[in-house]
Each structure stands twice: as structure tokens, then as C-alpha cells.
């Protein structure tokens with residue numbers, strides 16, 4: 500679907516005379532292609548522009564190594580710069596869950612993959628870290644969402660808080676905390692309600708839940724295919740609720756993952772995991788190198 504950046508740059512440099520160092524003109528020409536590749540990968544315009552400017556300064560005047568073509572060399576410089584921006588948390592796959600029971604707040608818009616990701620993370624904590632996890636759905640408006648979490652919990656062998664009709668989100672959060680304490684759980688995960696768009700009511704509710712739960716981690720789950728929208732959602736949630744990390748879902752799709760770069764550049768929040776499918780084990784620890792490679796094509 501996309502032309503590979505290396506091929507593209509190869510073509511650009513074939514037309515240029517070989518020189519001992521990357522000239523300003525060579526770099527400019529090459530970076531025009533890089534910019535197009537970034538935009539095709541769904542990186543936002545402002546981020547692509549800033550990124551290219553930073554790389555331009557780095558690449559100009561750099562000696563051309565004998566073993567690689569100038570095109571390959573620019574690709575490497577771009578790749579390394581991408582990794583620099585993308586790399587966030589030192590150890591993205593390790594959540595702060597000491598002092599049991601540690602609350603993890605899951606936030607995001609409806610349909611972003613929040614409930615699925617909650618169960619995926621619970622499964623991972625149980626299997627890899629041998630943690631006892633309790634999950635609770637706070638989506639009081641959508642009984643189906645509550646049932647969905649219970650079904651996924653049964654599927655992955657993780658307990659869910661029994662559903663009590665008529666409770667508010669804050670009441671459920673308090674009950675989850677109590678149950679997690681009494682039941683000797685290491686972690687309890689609160690799957691908050693999503694809306695189709697960010698609205699005042701949603702934010703107030705999530706804030707109220709945050710205040711009673713005082714989460715160790717607040718993870719925003721967003722659809723990685725929504726590009727700029729995902730970044731705006733992250734900014735909004737971070738401003739209103741405060742997030743400690745991001746999970747990008749649907750990274751198994753056709754998208755090139757540019758949202759990851761915009762997300763890091765704009766919000767500065769670490770991407771912790773990527774969702775790569777609907778199945779319960781389709782969750783990977785975020786790897787800057789892998790996404791950088793994918794953005795470049």
C-alpha cells in the first residue's frame with residue numbers, strides 16, 4: 500500500500516552526485532520524502548514538521564559512511580531519531596503495583612478497546628507476575644459492558660466484582676477497594692465508563708472515581724488507528740484526570756502507527772502496551788524500535 504521509505508530515498512539519492520558528506524541540499528531533498536512518509540503513517544502535520552527539522556540539523560554535514568548509500572544513511576538517522584522520541588518509560592511493560600491492593604484506573608472513549616485491554620492486562624499480571632487481580636466495571640449506563648467484563652474475566656480466570664444494580668461508579672470503586680483489601684488481592688482494576696466523545700459528565704465521573712481510588716496507574720486506552728483524534732483524547736484525559744501511560748489498540752490493523760509518534764511528541768506520556776488483536780493474549784509491551792520500523796515502512 501505504501502512505498503517503502505528506503506526505496507524512495509534510494510531513488511532520490513540516485514539522482515544526486517556522490518559526495519563525501521551529506522550536503523544540506525541532499526538532506527533537504529531526502530527529508531521531503533521522510534515528511535511525506537510520516538504523514539502517510541498518520542503522524543500529525545506539526546509533529547512531522549518539528550521532527551524533520553530536528554533530523555535535518557543532525558544529518559547535515561554528516562560524513563557518508565563507505566558501506567552504506569547516502570539514502571540508507573539518512574534512513575538510519577531518521578530511524579534513530581524516531582526511536583529517541585518514541586522511547587518513553589524505561590520499562591513500559593512493568594506497572595507500578597507494589598503496596599497491595601494497587602488500583603489501576605482504565606480510561607478512554609467507548610469502543611477504544613478499554614474493557615478488552617483491562618482483561619488482557621489482568622491476564623498478563625496473573626500469568627507473568629503471579630498477581631491476584633480483581634476487575635470491576637464502572638459502566639453503570641451499559642449493563643452489557645459490565646457483563647462483557649465478567650465474561651472476559653471468566654475466560655482469563657480473573658475475578659470480577661459481582662454486579663450490584665443501582666450503584667454509582669464511585670460506589671462500585673469503593674466496593675472494589677474494600678473487596679480487594681478483604682480478599683487479599685494484589686491489584687484491582689477499574690474499567691471506567693466510556694462515551695462516544697469526551698464530555699463534562701464523563702470527566703466528572705472519572706475524576707470522582709480517581710479521587711476515591713487514588714490509582715497507582717491511570718492507563719488511557721485509545722484506538723491507534725484514529726491518529727490525531729487519539730492524541731487529542733490523550734491530551735484531554737491527561738489535563739482532566741492525569742494519565743500515567745497509554746495503550747494503543749488495533750495496532751494489528753493496516754495503520755502505520757504514526758499515532759504513537761504524535762502521542763509521544765505531544766503528550767510526553769509513555770506508551771506502555773499495544774493491542775494487536777481481539778484475543779486475550781494479543782497485547783504486547785510497547786517497543787520503540789518496532790514502531791519506528793513500521794512508521795518508516
Ligand code: GDP
Pocket residue numbers: 607608609610611612613614615616693747748749750751752773774775776777781
Ligand atoms: P471499550 O468500549 O473501550 O471497552 O471497547 P471494547 O473493549 O469493548 O472493544 C471494542 C472492540 O474492539 C471489540 O470488538 C474488541 O474485540 C476490539 N478490540 C479491542 N482491542 C483490539 C485490538 O488491539 N485489535 C483489534 N483488532 N480489535 C480490538
